[in-house]
Amino acid sequence: MLIKLLRNIKSKYFSLKEKCYFSFRRKSNIMHQFSGENENFPLSKFELMLKTNSVYFFDSNEFEEIILYYIDNGKLSLANKALQLGLTQHPMSVALKLIKVELLILEEKLDAADVILNQLREFEPSNDEIYIQKASIYSKKGLHKKAIEVLKMALQYTDDDVDIYSMIGMEYLFLDDFDAARFNFAKCLDVEFDNYSSLYNVIYCYDMLDQHNEAIAYLLGHVDKDPYSEVAWHQLGRQYYLIENYEKALEAFDYAILVDEEFIGAHLEKAKTLEKLKFYQEAIKYYNTAMEIDTPTPFAYLRIGKCYEQLNEPKLALEFYNKTVNEDPIFDKGWLAITAIYIKKSEYQQALYYINKALSIDEDNNEYWIKLAEINLKLNLFDEAIKAYQKSIDLENDRVDIYIALADVLHFSENNEQAMKVLDKADKKYKDQTEIVYRLACLNYLAHDHKEALFLFEKALRLNFEYHHIIKNIFPSIFFEKEIILLIEKIKEE
Numbered sequence: 001m002l003i004k005l006l007r008n009i010k011s012k013y014f015s016l017k018e019k020c021y022f023s024f025r026r027k028s029n030i031m032h033q034f035s036g037e038n039e040n041f042p043l044s045k046f047e048l049m050l051k052t053n054s055v056y057f058f059d060s061n062e063f064e065e066i067i068l069y070y071i072d073n074g075k076l077s078l079a080n081k082a083l084q085l086g087l088t089q090h091p092m093s094v095a096l097k098l099i100k101v102e103l104l105i106l107e108e109k110l111d112a113a114d115v116i117l118n119q120l121r122e123f124e125p126s127n128d129e130i131y132i133q134k135a136s137i138y139s140k141k142g143l144h145k146k147a148i149e150v151l152k153m154a155l156q157y158t159d160d161d162v163d164i165y166s167m168i169g170m171e172y173l174f175l176d177d178f179d180a181a182r183f184n185f186a187k188c189l190d191v192e193f194d195n196y197s198s199l200y201n202v203i204y205c206y207d208m209l210d211q212h213n214e215a216i217a218y219l220l221g222h223v224d225k226d227p228y229s230e231v232a233w234h235q236l237g238r239q240y241y242l243i244e245n246y247e248k249a250l251e252a253f254d255y256a257i258l259v260d261e262e263f264i265g266a267h268l269e270k271a272k273t274l275e276k277l278k279f280y281q282e283a284i285k286y287y288n289t290a291m292e293i294d295t296p297t298p299f300a301y302l303r304i305g306k307c308y309e310q311l312n313e314p315k316l317a318l319e320f321y322n323k324t325v326n327e328d329p330i331f332d333k334g335w336l337a338i339t340a341i342y343i344k345k346s347e348y349q350q351a352l353y354y355i356n357k358a359l360s361i362d363e364d365n366n367e368y369w370i371k372l373a374e375i376n377l378k379l380n381l382f383d384e385a386i387k388a389y390q391k392s393i394d395l396e397n398d399r400v401d402i403y404i405a406l407a408d409v410l411h412f413s414e415n416n417e418q419a420m421k422v423l424d425k426a427d428k429k430y431k432d433q434t435e436i437v438y439r440l441a442c443l444n445y446l447a448h449d450h451k452e453a454l455f456l457f458e459k460a461l462r463l464n465f466e467y468h469h470i471i472k473n474i475f476p477s478i479f480f481e482k483e484i485i486l487l488i489e490k491i492k493e494e
Contacts, residue, residue, distance in 0.1 A: 166201075237253040253269050268287070275310075287304050420444070
């Protein structure tokens, strides 16, 4: 029954796709006419006029087309030339004055643009474009609430509610008011249910509100109205994935793929979901399919490598990790994955080479510095390990174990004074952590501050008595001291 329904959906979808294609063909032909090759067309005529220093007459609509063409192509100086001539020939044209406003806004001349808009509003108070441009100025000034007020006024006069609701939604996004933004983007979909940019924005708002179940309910309603919307099925799958309902996610991605067999995003998301379900061979198949549809991507190569690692095939994993970095040499996660393979093989010199590759791309990545420190420890390069751990802490790493690891390496390097400084800093940040208090006690004892050491030992033993068996392996000599033995016996008997 499910397959039959999907085949019906697919048939309707391709019928719609053909209509869209022919509509696009008509638009393409119009744009081709405006390519400048036809000398009877306004753009060619205008450019000929510039070359010959002649002055030709154009109607105001032709000027609009010429100016907007130049704006869209980033040729603002030519747009301004055309506008200047246009306003000379048609000084009362509201449309041209509005284009002048647009150009002034692009040039950040907001006050000058606002003056013109105020003048135009007196003549055409029901022109929605005046309010839209006014809102644009407010938005650029960071006055998003005022922009929303003006856009709501534009709704009274516009024939295109969708664009206005979308603009209002964007202004609410600037204000981080995701609920109001979602409400306005949803209004766009009430008018145009296949407005995919608005659909993405609605789901983005649900994501930002962490309302995944609500997003699922909304998307189920959407696919009920438009069952051959591959975008909606794809987004539905994403939401199920986020709440870890992987079986439902797979079902949604299957719908998206049946609607559009070349929907790369759906193939990739299905592969990721199959990974979560530990169907690694199936996941590899869908990653490969995605690359066959378009071009190979470092992300897909990386994920295939991860799948082969899970299948305990490190040679194949390494092969795909190498493909990852060959495809994109600055994709640092690829270098990290290669590093991990060599660590597992205990080939630390090779691992050191590749982790440095990752660091050369992203030197502010804490994970990479920690990995570098661990590799240096395996190679007995203690000074280098200390530098790497210190760099991680300098990057404001919030992991207590990094402070402890650094202190331990400093202790093994017979730099107890520096180790104490590191632990004192950690103790201020992480109050009464068992691992820190024990180490401070031991280091104080070694520094002959027995009073402080015994105080800290007692505190540590009361925090976690059993942990003293672990710390004994790091500071064995201290546990032969009579006063330490007596303190442990005393706390044990309490």
